[in-house]
Amino acid sequence: MQFYLSVLFSATVIVACIIALNRYHLISRLYRPFVFILWLGFLVDLTGYITIMFGVSYAVPGNIYVLINLYLVLWLFTRWEISQSKKRLFQIMAVLLTLVWILDNFILNPITQLNVLFRFCYSSLLIFLSIDQINRVIVSERKNIWKNARFVICAAFLIFYTFKSLEEIFFLVIDPKNEDFLSYVWMIMMVITLVVNSIYAYAALCIPSKEKFILPY
Amino acid sequence: MHPFEREIYIAILIAAIVLAIILFFFLYTLVKHQRINSKQYKLQIQAEIIAREEERRRIAVDLHDDLGPFLSSMKLQINLLNTEDPDDKNLIRELSLQINEIVQKIRETSNNLLPNVLVRKGLVRALTEFSQTITKTGNIKVNAEFVPEHFELEKDVEIHLYRICQEALHNTIRHAKANNFYLKLEREPAQLNVSISDDGIGFNYAKMKKDSMGLGLKNMLSRVDFLNGEFYLDTHPGRGVVYTIQIPLKANL
Ligand SMILES: Nc1ncnc2c1ncn2[C@@H]1O[C@H](COP(=O)(O)OP(=O)(O)OP(=O)(O)O)[C@@H](O)[C@H]1O
Ligand SMILES: [Mg+2]
Numbered sequence: 001m002q003f004y005l006s007v008l009f010s011a012t013v014i015v016a017c018i019i020a021l022n023r024y025h026l027i028s029r030l031y032r033p034f035v036f037i038l039w040l041g042f043l044v045d046l047t048g049y050i051t052i053m054f055g056v057s058y059a060v061p062g063n064i065y066v067l068i069n070l071y072l073v074l075w076l077f078t079r080w081e082i083s084q085s086k087k088r089l090f091q092i093m094a095v096l097l098t099l100v101w102i103l104d105n106f107i108l109n110p111i112t113q114l115n116v117l118f119r120f121c122y123s124s125l126l127i128f129l130s131i132d133q134i135n136r137v138i139v140s141e142r143k144n145i146w147k148n149a150r151f152v153i154c155a156a157f158l159i160f161y162t163f164k165s166l167e168e169i170f171f172l173v174i175d176p177k178n179e180d181f182l183s184y185v186w187m188i189m190m191v192i193t194l195v196v197n198s199i200y201a202y203a204a205l206c207i208p209s210k211e212k213f214i215l216p217y
Numbered sequence: 218m219h220p221f222e223r224e225i226y227i228a229i230l231i232a233a234i235v236l237a238i239i240l241f242f243f244l245y246t247l248v249k250h251q252r253i254n255s256k257q258y259k260l261q262i263q264a265e266i267i268a269r270e271e272e273r274r275r276i277a278v279d280l281h282d283d284l285g286p287f288l289s290s291m292k293l294q295i296n297l298l299n300t301e302d303p304d305d306k307n308l309i310r311e312l313s314l315q316i317n318e319i320v321q322k323i324r325e326t327s328n329n330l331l332p333n334v335l336v337r338k339g340l341v342r343a344l345t346e347f348s349q350t351i352t353k354t355g356n357i358k359v360n361a362e363f364v365p366e367h368f369e370l371e372k373d374v375e376i377h378l379y380r381i382c383q384e385a386l387h388n389t390i391r392h393a394k395a396n397n398f399y400l401k402l403e404r405e406p407a408q409l410n411v412s413i414s415d416d417g418i419g420f421n422y423a424k425m426k427k428d429s430m431g432l433g434l435k436n437m438l439s440r441v442d443f444l445n446g447e448f449y450l451d452t453h454p455g456r457g458v459v460y461t462i463q464i465p466l467k468a469n470l
Contacts, residue, residue, distance in 0.1 A: 177221075178224065
C-alpha cells in the first residue's frame with residue numbers, strides 16, 4: 001500500500017515535466033537545466049520503482065542519480081550567475097563533490113548500497129546555494145516575488161532538500177524496528193514531495209522567456 | 218526510558234540543530250545581500266545626482282559663455298547701424314534695450330542653475346547673497362547665521378548643501394506661509410551641522426507621504442545620503458518645520 005502511494009505521490013512531478021517540456025523553446029536558456037532536472041528526477045523515480053517491482057535493488061541507479069542531479073543543479077546555478085569567479089566556484093564544488101562521491105561509493109562503501117555521506121554533503125550544498133539565491137532575489141526584486149521563477153525554484157529546492165536531509169537523519173538514527181515513528185516520517189516526506197512537485201509545476205509556468213536585466217553584482 | 222524514545226529524542230535534537238544552522242545561514246546571507254544591494258542602490262543614486270549637477274553646470278556655462286557674448290556683439294552691431302530716420306532710430310534703441318533684458322535674463326537663469334558666487338566665493342557667501350535677494354522681495358525674512366563667520370568646504374559638498382538649503386527655502390516660500398526662515402550652519406572639526414527652520418504652517422509628514430511626496434524632499438534626502446549625512450525632519454501642522462542635517466567632514470580645519 002505504502003509502496004503504491006509513494007509511486008503515486010512521486011509521479012505527480014510529471015505535471016511539471018510536461019509543462020516544462022511544452023515551454024522548452026519558449027523559456028530563457030538560463031532555465032533550460034531545470035527542465036532536465038525535472039525529467040531526470042521523473043525517469044529515475046520510474047526506473048527505481050520498476051527495479052523494486054522486479055526485486056532488484058535501487059541502490060546503483062539511486063547513487064548515480066544523485067551525482068548527475070548535483071551536476072544539473074550546479075549547471076543551473078552557473079547559468080544564473082554572472083560573475084566569473086562565482087562560476088569558477090561552482091566548478092570547484094562540482095569537482096570536490098565528485099571526489100566525495102567516489103570516496104563514498106568506492107572506497108568507504110560499496111556502490112550497491114544507498115550511501116549517506118555524499119547525500120548529506122550534496123543536500124547541504126543545495127540548501128545553502130538555494131538560500132543564497134533566495135536572499136539575493138528578496139533584496140533585489142521590485143515586483144511580485146511570487147512570480148519570480150528563481151525564487152520559486154529555489155524555495156522548492158530549499159523545502160525539498162531540508163526535509164530530505166531531516167528524513168535521512170531520522171532513518172540513520174532511529175532503529176528500523178520503530179516502524180510507527182518511521183512511517184510518520186515517511187508520510188510527512190510524501191506530503192512534502194507532493195507540495196514540492198506542485199511548486200515545480202508552478203515554477204515551470206513562471207519561467208520567463210527572457211531574463212530581466214538587473215545590475216549585476 | 219524506552220529505548221525508542223531515546224533515539225527519537227536524539228533524532229529530534231539533531232534535526233533541531235540542522236534547522237538552526239539553516240536558519241542562521243538564511244539570516245546571514247539575507248544581511249549580506251541587503252548590504253550589497255543597498256550599496257549598489259546608493260551608487261545608482263550618486264550617479265544620478267552627479268549627472269544632474271553636471272548637466273546643470275553644462276547648461277549654465279553654455280548659456281553664459283555662448284549666448285551672452287553673442288547677444289552683446291549683436292547689440293554692438295545694431296548700434297553701429299547708421300540711419301537718419303527717427304522711427305528707425307527709435308526701433309534701434311528699443312531693440313538694444315530688449316537685448317539688455319535678454320542678457321540679464323540669461324545671466325539670472327545661468328546663475329540659478331549654477332550660482333556664480335558659489336563657484337567663486339564659496340558656500341557662505343552664496344547663501345548670504347541668496348538670503349539677501351529673497352529678503353529683498355519682502356515676502357519673507359531670511360535669517361542666515363554661520364559659525365564661524367566664514368569657512369569653506371570641498372566644492373562638491375558645497376554645491377549639494379547649497380541645493381539643500383535652496384530647496385528648503387523654496388518649500389517654505391511655496392507652502393509654509395511663513396514670516397521667517399532661519400538658516401544656521403555650524404562648522405565643527407569633523408562635522409557640519411545645518412539647521413533650517415521656518416515659522417509657517419508646517420505639515421503632517423505621514424499624510425504628505427501618503428498623498429504626494431514631491432521631488433523636493435526626496436532630492437534633499439538623497440543629497441544628504443550622498444554626503445553620508447543624517448537627515449532629521451521635525452514638523453507638525455501649525456508648528457513650522459525644522460530640518461536638522463549633520464554631514465561628516467574630513468577633519469581639516
Ligand atoms: N516648509 C514647509 N511648510 C509647509 N509644508 C511644507 C513645507 N515643506 C514641504 N511641505 C509640504 O510637503 C510637501 C512635499 O514637499 P516637496 O518639496 O517634496 O514637494 P513639492 O514642493 O510639492 O514639489 P517639488 O519640490 O517637487 O516641486 C509639499 O507639497 C508641502 O505640502
Ligand atoms: Mg518642493
